[in-house]
Amino acid sequence: MAERPRSKTAQKQKKKKKISGRKWFYGLFFTAAIAIVCGIIGYLLIILNGERILAENGSKLNLGEASIIYDADKKEIARLSAVLDNREVAEYSELPEQLLNAIVATEDQRFYEHSGIDFFAIGRAVVKDVIARSAVEGGSTITQQLAKNVFLTADKTFFRKATEASIAVALEHQMSKQQILTMYLNRIYFGNGVYGVKAAAKYYFDTELEKLELWQVAILAGMPKAPNRYNPINHPEDSLNRRAVVLQLMFDQKYIEEADMEKAKAVVYERPANYEENRPESYPAFIDYVIEEAIEVTKLSEEELRIGGYHIYTSLNQQAQQAMDTEFNDDDNFEKSKDEQQVQGAMIIIDHRDGTIKALSGGRDYVKKGLNRVELPRQPGSAIKPVISYGPALETGDYYPWTILKNDKKCYNNYCPTDRWGPTPVSMTQAIKDSRNLAAVWMLNEIGLKRSFEFAKKLGFDLEQEDRNLTAALGGLSKGATPMQMATAFSVFANGGKSVDPHTILKIEGQNNYSYTYKAPASKQLMSAETAWYLTEMMQTVVEKGGSGARAAIGRQLAGKTGTTQHGIPGYSGDGIRDAWFVGYTPEWTAAVWMGYDKTGKDHILKKGSSQSAAFFAKVMRPAMKGVQESSFKKPQGVKENNPPAAITNFNAIFIPEEMKVQLSWDPIQDGQVTYKVFRKEASESEFIEFVDSLTSTEVDDMSAFPGMTYEYYVVAYDAKNNLESPPSQTIKVVIPETEIIPDVPMEPDPIDPDGGEITPPIDEDGGEGTPEPGDGTDLPDDTGGPDAGNGTGEPGETPDTGDGAGNDILDGLFDGSGTDGNTQGTGG
Structure with a gap:
């Protein structure tokens, strides 16, 4: 059977495959070339970036000398450094060879071979991170760790890692391996507030660096990865296991023999006899404030200030600060919270005679560089x-x-x-x-x-x-x-x-004859x-x-x-x-106390208010001011004396129904020449108005009171010569009853008796004239007076009582009061 001729399409596909192979070859070649060029450019950029950062922040590499802060009595209260205060600097010659080997074997096996970045370690870390699907393995070299420790934060991001790598490469260009390793061992944290290997040797073993034994070296070399977890005092079992790992790594890399390894593993750690637990920094809020103030007056960076060897003399009164700290640490001084957000507070004490701050607290459980309230x-x-x-x-x-x-x-x-x-x-x-x-x-x-x-x-x-x-x-x-x-x-x-x-700072002294002395504006x-x-x-x-x-x-x-x-x-x-x-x-001193929640909500509000803040003030200030010489407030010359007239006494306000007026009276002021002012307001009005002015008598009638209205009155005495006014008298409320309007009726002439005399009115059963009996159409509402308040206009000839408290006079129904007389309401003055 004859072979079928190939179609034009098949011929084109065959021809295309031959061309694509050549293109792939050239594509890969040029891709590789471009990648190499980009790599070189990227590496150069990394180096340049690192060099730039070092040039701008080179002072951070200098451990320098810790600055010292003193209180008002020139007693040391804190030492400052680049990170924390508990650090001693070691020279490279002081570092034991076994310690250097242990650190390299544990932290960076290729330290002496790479130039700041270990690409083999990075590749291994990437593989492990991919397998774990998270960032679990670090590829950082010792140089990178130093870069991070000095210049960067601890977050694990691509950009931070790239910057860390660029700084590490720059460090390797500018420093020797010995310098890098020495600086690393002087910088790293060893838990319990201890920085630097020299301080760690003393703290954990009470020994000098050159006297460290292999088992001690292994403990120290194992701590940088997790200082709090792997230190032998806080977690002895974890420390023991970590020590075994370090010794095994040293053996694997042929730094020690197996017998040495097993001997070191067998040693049981014991805490030094003279061990003292490092306490948190005293007075952290005050010290933070001092640092802020020092930066402002010296124009130095915080890093320069901390490591510049400065002596900073402050106004701190330790007695006052300790009294304050004691009360802030007492939970009973604060209201209880429903959850973990606790009631907060803040306090400051100032000697207002010279402006010196004697003590301050930024809040409960204040931490270094915390929120200073x-x-x-x-x-x-x-x-x-x-x-x-x-x-x-x-x-x-x-x-x-x-x-x-x-x-x-x-x-x-x-x-x-x-x-x-x-x-x-x-x-x-x-x-x-x-x-x-x-x-x-x-x-x-x-x-x-x-x-x-x-x-x-x-x-x-x-x-x-x-x-x-x-x-x-x-x-x-x-x-x-x-x-x-x-x-x-x-x-x-x-x-x-x-x-x-x-202000807190009195004086600062430093190297090269630097001196600053506070001068009050x-x-x-x-x-x-x-x-x-x-x-x-x-x-x-x-x-x-x-x-x-x-x-x-x-x-x-x-x-x-x-x-x-x-x-x-x-x-x-x-x-x-x-x-x-x-x-x-x-x-002598001024103080302010504030209490409240940082974030207010319906479950985070106070109930006791300022009375608790006032009590807190007293609890702090009594011991704080012990020994502070007492003085008195100084009264300036020419101050006008407060000699106003005495308050009005025995003020009464009585409604006289027969005359439809309110009669006001009071006892006279015996001392000085005074006149009297009467103030009145109707119940619906918001303010009192001056009803009568310049009275020389001690009584006055209000003829403008309207039926069905309620009025309030008070009286003051006025000394016109000195323009002084007495405190107001008590306020009296008077209720004017409604009055029935009777239409006018033509009067009939009186009857004449046959003998030419007037006929006398009939005599009532009780022997009185035929006047209406009380209660005949003139009763007051039941809720306006005492039990007998509805007795009309009173018995003939009876003098209205101004208040016997019994509530049975004719006027009891006219007054709404809570005073002792049953008729008046005293609001006090």
Whole structure:
């Protein structure tokens, strides 16, 4: 059978296959060439990147000398270094050969052969990661580990690993293997706060490096992979197993003989006789603050500061700091939480005489470089009232501690503040003692927001535009205030109105004759000395019996202010407090205490409020100030004395139904020349108005009282010569009964008896004239008086009683009161 001719399509396919083979050859060739070129370029980029990083951060390679921080008595409290303080630097000549062999055998078997990157180890790690489907194996060399330790974080990402590799290659170009290995052993962490192999030898074995035995070397060489897990004190069994692995690796790589390996495996570790557990760094929040301040004044980086061998002298008072730490470590000082989020707190103590910070705490369980709540803004609540309302008012010269403030429930452009007090006006002193909200808002409204905010700005509160409303009087600020700001502002009050510059650093000395000494900025008079004195005078009542901060008393002269803020949780109507404050000062020191949750929620709100903050203040300040010489608040010359007239006594308000008037009377003021003012408001009105002014008598009638209305009255005495006003009298409420309107009826002439005389009225059964019996159509509602309140207009000839408490007089039904006379309501003053 003849062979069929091939189709043109088949011929083309055959011809195409021959051409594709050649193309594949050239394709692979050029691909390989391009890959090699790209590899070379990539390697050069890696080297250049590493060189750049080293050039920019070369100072980090220098271990340097640890800087030292001292307290106010020049006692050492902390040593600083590049990482932590417990480190000793070893020279290469001090490192035992077996230690070097153990580290290389365990961490980087090809250390002496590679140039910073071990591609064989990387390939092995990739294979293991692929098999495990996760990053379980590291291919890092000792040089890469050093690069990571010095320059990078510990996250395991491609970009971080690429940067690590570039730095490692650059290190290998600039340093010898001996230098790299020495720096690595001086840098790595060995658990329990120990850094560097020299310190580890002393800590775990109480011996010098050159005296280390093989079994000890193996323990140390096994620890860098997991310092806490593999150290022999915390986990002896894990350490024993890890030691065996290290010894086996050393034997496999022919660094030791089998007999040496078995002998070293058999040794039982015992803790040194003089072992002392490394304690956490003392005063971490204070030290963190010192470092921040030192960086600012020296213009050094933190790394340069830590390893520069500086001597930093601070204002720390260890007695005060320890007293503070003790109370922060006592859980009973804080409300219990429902879960792991605990109630937090912050406190700072400042000597306002020179601005030195004596102690501070950034929170419970504060850790190094943690959240320092002393510098965290929170809503200050009523603690801001001296800054926003009362301080600016006093500074005008128009108001004094004895000035009477209105305490009416009133709305201001749809803002309607409330408090638990009645509407009776109060003195500024009483308002701040009780922490009355209505009086504070009224005061701010009177002086104006512009004047208030200018005053606050002088004290360090740079308020936002959205804060420019009356809610600021009660601490409703958009950003809030920090404990540092509050303590600084109150320090100005305590310092006679002069500026205070809080600081911790007194002096810094360093190498090459470096020296820094704190110099206080020029003092500024931020408010008059009189204003500062009046605020101090008023706030001393806050910590007296009956004051809102009475639990803060410490047996010294003390002034202060409480503050609380409501939870403000959307959709939650229950009670609860977000922030609780007490800020107070003695003639020597000022302190601010804040308590609350970091994140407020319906399960994370306070119940006790500022009383607990006030109590915490006292617990800290009593022992903190032990030995601090007591002084007194200094009264400036020329301060106007508070000698207002005495309060009105025996004030009575009685409705006289026959004359349709309210009769007001009171006892006269015996001392001084005074006149009297009577204030009145109808029940539906929000504010009292001045009803009568300049009275010289001690009684007056209100003839304008309308039936069916309820009125409230109070009286003050006024000294016109000194422009002083007495505290208001008690407030009395008077209910005017409804009156039946009788139409006019033409009068008939009196009957004439036959003998020409007038006919006398008939005599009633009880012997009286024929007048209507009580109760004949003039009874009052049952709910307006006492048991016999509905007895009409009274028996003929009976004098209305002004109050025997029995509730059976004719006027008992006309008054709604809770006073002792049964007829009046006293709200107090």
